[in-house]
Amino acid sequence: MSEHKTPQWxxxxxxxxxxxxxxVELGLVVPDRTIPIFEFLIHPKSAKGLAKALSEMIEQHxxxxxxxxxxxxxxxxxxxxxxxxxxxxxxx
Numbered sequence: 357m358s359e360h361k362t363p364q365w366x367x368x369x370x371x372x373x374x375x376x377x378x379x380v381e382l383g384l385v386v387p388d389r390t391i392p393i394f395e396f397l398i399h400p401k402s403a404k405g406l407a408k409a410l411s412e413m414i415e416q417h418x419x420x421x422x423x424x425x426x427x428x429x430x431x432x433x434x435x436x437x438x439x440x441x442x443x444x445x446x447x448x
Contacts, residue, residue: 366393378403 366382368390373379381395398406418424 363391363393373400376400 363384366384368383368385370381370383371378377397377399379395379397382393384391384393414424
């Protein structure tokens with residue numbers, strides 16, 4: 357029996373938004389595919405707090421280790437909406 361190991365880190369993400377929550381999917385890009393690792397919904401208020409915390413951590417990291425290059429964001433393909441409000445999002 358082979359053991360499936362969950363990677364310790366991710367290097368790609370997908371985010372989209374609806375009226376009540378943001379959807380976040382974290383993944384790992386390997387040479388031949390992208391492996392989804394973890395996905396979750398987060399309330400917009402909590403997402404804003406998370407963004408602030410990450411921003412502060414990035415600032416501290418850059419002060420200690422130098423500028424971090426930015427990921428180029430690409431718009432996601434529009435999917436058929438099941439709900440009236442279509443999610444909008446980006447990939448990285």
